[in-house]
Amino acid sequence: MAIPGAEAGQATRDEASTAASERLSAPLYVAWQITNECNFACMHCIEESGPGKRFRDELDETQVFAALEQMMALGVPYLSFSGGEPMTHPLFFAMVEYACERGAQLKIETNGHYLTESACARMRDLGVKAVQVSLDGASRAAFNRIRVLGEFDTVVAGIRRLRDAGVPVEINFSPTRFNVGEIGSAVDLAYELGAYSFYTGRTMYTGNAVKAWRHLEVAEDDYATFFDVLRAKSLEYRGRMRVYFHEAGLLEELRYRLREPAALLIVLPNGLVKLINALPFVCGDLRRDRLEDVWARFQSAWRDPRVANFVDELSRDPGKTRVLHQWIHL
Amino acid sequence: MKLSKYVKFREEKFGGVLFETQSEKVFTLNPTAAAVVREIAAGGDEDQIAVRVVERCSGDAGTIQHEVRSFLSDLRSKGLVED
Numbered sequence: 001m002a003i004p005g006a007e008a009g010q011a012t013r014d015e016a017s018t019a020a021s022e023r024l025s026a027p028l029y030v031a032w033q034i035t036n037e038c039n040f041a042c043m044h045c046i047e048e049s050g051p052g053k054r055f056r057d058e059l060d061e062t063q064v065f066a067a068l069e070q071m072m073a074l075g076v077p078y079l080s081f082s083g084g085e086p087m088t089h090p091l092f093f094a095m096v097e098y099a100c101e102r103g104a105q106l107k108i109e110t111n112g113h114y115l116t117e118s119a120c121a122r123m124r125d126l127g128v129k130a131v132q133v134s135l136d137g138a139s140r141a142a143f144n145r146i147r148v149l150g151e152f153d154t155v156v157a158g159i160r161r162l163r164d165a166g167v168p169v170e171i172n173f174s175p176t177r178f179n180v181g182e183i184g185s186a187v188d189l190a191y192e193l194g195a196y197s198f199y200t201g202r203t204m205y206t207g208n209a210v211k212a213w214r215h216l217e218v219a220e221d222d223y224a225t226f227f228d229v230l231r232a233k234s235l236e237y238r239g240r241m242r243v244y245f246h247e248a249g250l251l252e253e254l255r256y257r258l259r260e261p262a263a264l265l266i267v268l269p270n271g272l273v274k275l276i277n278a279l280p281f282v283c284g285d286l287r288r289d290r291l292e293d294v295w296a297r298f299q300s301a302w303r304d305p306r307v308a309n310f311v312d313e314l315s316r317d318p319g320k321t322r323v324l325h326q327w328i329h330l
Numbered sequence: 331m332k333l334s335k336y337v338k339f340r341e342e343k344f345g346g347v348l349f350e351t352q353s354e355k356v357f358t359l360n361p362t363a364a365a366v367v368r369e370i371a372a373g374g375d376e377d378q379i380a381v382r383v384v385e386r387c388s389g390d391a392g393t394i395q396h397e398v399r400s401f402l403s404d405l406r407s408k409g410l411v412e413d
Contacts, residue, residue, distance in 0.1 A: 025342055028349050028356060077338030078351050105338060105351040129336065129351055168352075196352075242353075263356070 021263040022299050026074035026292065028263040031082065031277075034064075034095065036269050038085040040111050041148040042134075044174050044216055046207040046277065048325065049084040051149070058269040063287055064091055065098065067271065070291040072102040080132075082109035084269065087119070096126050105129040109172070111150060115158025120165035132170040132199070133159050138185035146176055146216075156193065163194030173200040176216040180226050187233040191241045198237075200230065201246030204278065206321040250278055250321065254311045261302040265294065272327065273298065281307055282327045301330045331376055331402070334412050339367050348410055357410065362387070366401055370411060376402055 021028075033047065035058055041050035059067065071079065079099055086092055087110055099106045108123065112133040123131060133155065137143040140152035147155075162169050171190035175183065183200070190198045202223065203209060209216055218226070227247050234243040246253070257276055266274040271286035273294050283301040284294030301307065306328065314320050333339060336352040346364030348357040359367060365386065369379045380398045384391045405411045 023342065023344055024347065026340075028340075028347065029354075075340045077340060077349050078354075103338075105336065107351075 021261055024263050026295055027076055027265045027298075029078045029080070030071055030076050030265050030267060031080045032267040033083055033269055034081050034086050034092070035084040035089045037088045038083055038111070039088060039113055040085065040150045042111075042150070042208065043146050043148060043212040044176065044203050044207070044209040046204055046209065046324070047084065048207045050208075053084070055269045059271050059287065061091060063271060064095060067267070067286045067291070068095065068098050070286075072099070072104065074291055074295075076104065078105045078107075078129075080107040080109055085111050085113070087114040093122060093126075096123070096128060100126045100128065107132060107170075110134075111147065112155035112158040113150065115155075115161050117161050117165070120158075120161045120167055123162075124165045124167045128167060130168040130170050130197075131162050132172055133162075134172045134174070135159070135186065135190065136174045136176070137179040138182040138189045139179075142179035142182055145178060146174070156189075159193045159195075169193065169195045170197040170199065171195045173198065174203045175200065175218050175223070175226055176203060177218050177222070178215070180218050180222045183226050184229045184233060187230070187237070187241075187243060191237060195241055197242045197244060198233075199244045202249060204250060204321060205319065206278075206324045210322045251311070251315055251318070254278060254314065258302065258308055258311060261299070265298060274327075275301055275307065275330075278321065278324065279307065279310060280324045280326055280328045281310070282329045297330070304330050306330065331370055331374065331379060331411055331413050333367075333370060334410055337410050339371060341368075350408075350410060357408070363401060366398055367405075370402075370405075375413075 035054055036047060036049050037054035038049035039051060081095065086108060096106060106128050107130045108128060109132045135143065135155060136146045143152040144150060159169055173183065173186050187198055203216060203218065205213060227245065230243060230245045237243055266277055267286060268274065272282045273284040273286060275281045275283055275298065281301060283297045286294065336350060338349045338351065340347050341364060345361045346359040346367060348359060348367065366379070366383055369382045376399065379402070380395050383398050384394050387394050402411065
């Protein structure tokens with residue numbers, strides 16, 4: 001008999017990762033963008049979400065619960081619901097209840113606008129694992145500029161309600177040229193608001209950011225300072241709040257994923273399943289495919305030469321990320 | 331002893347995986363380690379778990395007990411189980 005001990009796989013912010021993902025019977029993590037509708041119209045939104053941006057072919061109630069049923073049956077241990085703004089989805093709480101009651105660990109990724117006292121209490125009672133709120137700035141001016149139609153004070157009040165209800169809070173921060181200097185105070189604010197984790201990384205040139213890039217692009221010198229501050233904050237808050245940041249660029253991340261695909265499926269509001277958010281490749285459609293077949297296809301799709309070619313082309317033309325929404329079916 | 335609140339266990343052909351969803355870390359388990367985790371999930375304290383694993387495994391009982399306790403200590407140090 002030999003018990004070598006539990007061997008840790010690499011873990012990153014979004015991606016339940018393991019070197020053994022090809023041997024897994026099912027994904028470990030499903031990141032489900034449940035709607036493309038959003039009450040905000042953020043300058044940098046990679047999904048190009050906003051008011052009236054719901055896909056016409058988003059999954060209906062029967063399809064939503066059929067997909068959830070398959071996830072539970074296959075033992076997917078971890079789900080996230082995002083969007084768009086997931087709390088605008090008419091079935092949001094029914095989906096939360098379904099997943100939590102069947103033992104899945106569920107994270108909600110929200111803009112924080114709808115975090116009323118009753119919503120926070122309901123999430124706590126249902127056993128939501130964590131709520132991640134996007135807070136791109138420590139000031140009202142910076143936040144309201146990037147989060148078009150958003151209101152800093154409303155979101156901060158919502159985060160406080162989560163904390164008061166006892167729901168674990170994570171904060172997400174997207175750097176731009178006009179908020180990058182607030183990173184230190186944003187981390188401090190996250191801690192003051194009761195967050196247990198703070199996440200950030202480089203803002204991607206895709207989605208809405210393509211049109212607004214001249215307002216958003218962060219100079220490399222500013223990124224250097226940004227990551228220096230994060231390293232210091234990570235030490236300062238050690239043991240109290242985790243400060244995660246991805247210093248590597250997108251290309252480096254994708255090359256790593258080609259070697260070590262994460263055990264993660266990205267599900268779009270219409271049921272299409274992507275390899276990873278930062279690539280345009282689709283490997284299944286939950287409206288017609290069984291989840292276990294999608295998972296099998298996901299594993300082989302990472303070896304499709306078109307995927308590696310796309311990543312190679314990105315190294316020559318980083319601007320190719322602007323076409324991530326022109327899906328390529330593998 | 332039980333799995334920590336944010337730890338999920340799933341059996342796999344190669345053994346199993348433990349997924350710590352707060353840190354999003356994945357731990358792969360060989361069949362023997364998965365058998366121990368199955369006993370943790372079934373409930374009981376460290377002694378009871380060790381006894382049940384010994385009953386299910388062939389080999390020297392003392393050695394198996396020692397290895398199980400060492401493994402449980404490893405899981406505890408990683409925050410994957412709690413008493």
